[in-house]
Amino acid sequence: MEFYGTLGSACESEKTLEEMFRTGMTGVRVNLSHQDLDDREEWLENMRRAAKRCDIKPELLVDLQGPELRIGKLKKPIILEEGKKVILGKGGIKLSKQIRTSLEKGQEILVDDGKLLLKVKKAKENYAECIVVRGGVLKSKKSITIPGLELELPTLTKADMANIHNAQEAGVTGVMLPFVRGAQDVINLRKTLQAEGVGDIRIFAKIENLAGYEAVDEIIPESDMIVIARGDLGMAVPLWELPAIQKDISERCKKAGKPFMVVTQLLHSMEEAMVPTRAEVSDIYNAVLDGADALMLTGETAAGNYPGIAMGYLVQTANQALQKRK
Numbered sequence: 001m002e003f004y005g006t007l008g009s010a011c012e013s014e015k016t017l018e019e020m021f022r023t024g025m026t027g028v029r030v031n032l033s034h035q036d037l038d039d040r041e042e043w044l045e046n047m048r049r050a051a052k053r054c055d056i057k058p059e060l061l062v063d064l065q066g067p068e069l070r071i072g073k074l075k076k077p078i079i080l081e082e083g084k085k086v087i088l089g090k091g092g093i094k095l096s097k098q099i100r101t102s103l104e105k106g107q108e109i110l111v112d113d114g115k116l117l118l119k120v121k122k123a124k125e126n127y128a129e130c131i132v133v134r135g136g137v138l139k140s141k142k143s144i145t146i147p148g149l150e151l152e153l154p155t156l157t158k159a160d161m162a163n164i165h166n167a168q169e170a171g172v173t174g175v176m177l178p179f180v181r182g183a184q185d186v187i188n189l190r191k192t193l194q195a196e197g198v199g200d201i202r203i204f205a206k207i208e209n210l211a212g213y214e215a216v217d218e219i220i221p222e223s224d225m226i227v228i229a230r231g232d233l234g235m236a237v238p239l240w241e242l243p244a245i246q247k248d249i250s251e252r253c254k255k256a257g258k259p260f261m262v263v264t265q266l267l268h269s270m271e272e273a274m275v276p277t278r279a280e281v282s283d284i285y286n287a288v289l290d291g292a293d294a295l296m297l298t299g300e301t302a303a304g305n306y307p308g309i310a311m312g313y314l315v316q317t318a319n320q321a322l323q324k325r326k
Helices: 014-022 037-053 158-165 183-195 210-214 216-222 230-236 239-256 278-289 307-325
Strands: 002-006 027-031 059-063 078-080 085-089 108-111 116-123 127-134 136-138 143-145 174-177 202-207 225-229 260-263 294-296
Touching: 002 059, 002 307, 014 037, 014 307, 027 037, 037 059, 085 116, 143 230, 158 183, 174 183, 183 202, 183 216, 202 210, 202 216, 210 216, 210 230, 216 225, 216 239, 225 230, 225 239, 230 239, 230 260, 239 260, 278 294, 278 307
Parallel strands: 002 027, 002 294, 027 059, 059 174, 174 202, 202 225, 225 260, 260 294
Antiparallel strands: 078 136, 085 127, 108 116, 108 143, 116 127
């Protein structure tokens, strides 16, 4: 079974990465939503040295930007207070024209994986006036989800193309494609990898919106692994419907003989706490019983207080389930 941690400031040191490998981590993920491969060469070198000392040949996954909606770059973080007005577009927070011109009065806008919630009160050609329903700190280039809105976006961004070009030199073994909408997205990425001479790199298709879920049967045969990405998927549907969708995708993958990964908030409480909740370890255990071939930690290792300990809980819980699965 594959166990991944996400590289971040909390685990960038060689010592911490070595601890994570020794507890059972088999590979790392680099999130390229806000950075390029070149920007993280120091972290990757620390990872390579740590893996070598543990006699491990690690998997290296890069998570591309893909067809995802994002706010623009900010000079500094902005505090959004509940009940206050905020402007998106001209005179306010930068937003692409494609998103801005698609907004309508009454729409809800989920920002930063749903941590922030805005509601459109007035929509004009150059800007939208919104009310903050759920506030917090807004940082640059955070994701946007607008329920019910589908925009025609290219599979890969310019930054994605540049990172794919550098993939072989960096030792990338897998590419995670966000917000896969159908088989064509995966086919487009496969052709790009082949054109760059790295056609052997595995493709991890992330199912994180309704379009991807509805097209999962056509996505499965084109992918090397399916990723049940519960963060954005949990914003595309009411949260109480998410478990059934996870179960359904798991069953479809097992029936097709396709490996799948479960990710997002597996040990969310361990970003702050040294010990996980009972619900979290049960979640991991059941995901493995359902047939998961890989599990991944995100904020727990990238920004959490206990990345090594969190990886240990992930691996040990999964191994308990694997004994039962046999």
